[in-house]
Amino acid sequence: MAVSGSKEFDVDADPATVMAALVAVERLPEWSSAHKTVTIESTHDDGRPHRVRMTASVVGITDEQVVDYTFEGDEKLMWTLVSSTQQKQQDGSYVLTPNADGGTHVAFTLTIDPKIPVPGFLVKKAQKMALDTASKGLIKFVGS
Template sequence: MSVSGSTEFDIKATPAQVLDAVAAIEELPTWSGSHKSAVVETRHDDGRPFRTRQKVGAAGITDEQVTDYSWEPNKVSWQLMESGQQSLQIASYTLTPTKSGTHVVLDLEIDVKIPMPGFVLKRILKGALNSGSKDFTKYVESRAARS
């Protein structure tokens, strides 16, 4: 049983700065509490990450995941390709420029291979959406302030 959710938020940074922050895969563990490590395995021709590998932990479950990223001018998407624990992960940040920065829509759908009560899976989803919005916003805004 997959679960999906969405959240919308604003970041005081340009869409280009937001995309650059997403592309800084190796920095995921500095702002996402569930990420223990993250590396880029291969890149698109423009240098942006294509295939990445992360070690993650959530709700007492640890996992190594491989994800593939695709990039558009105002959107980045990623899809789970390999995982010991998850059977599905599809996500995206869709960006809209605003007067004060960027409006972001985070969409996420996940499922796990192991039997798990729905409320636990929903809690994992909620935590991921929270980190992917609030923690990500703090990270992007701190990067933007330094540039």
């Protein structure tokens, strides 16, 4: 059963700085406790990551996954699952909009669908952790 969630938050940095932090996917383990390893396997012509292999562990479940990243300028980063040991589907995005005060409004969305039946409360817990990390972890990382 696929589960979707979203979270909107503000970052005290301009959109280019926030996008630069998101593009630095190899640094995900620095601000996302779920991500253990990240390896960029290929890049787009502009040097941004395209295919990325990662190991993530959430609620005691470790997943080896490969995702493809796409971008719409400096406003949107999206990814979709190519392969995974634990998921049938994963799609996510960050949409960045400048604030009047020079900061960035971020809209984060995530859809996951586990391969094996997982109790609903665990899926919801994993989703909450992902949404919190996407906001609090990113805000802290950008500010450091």
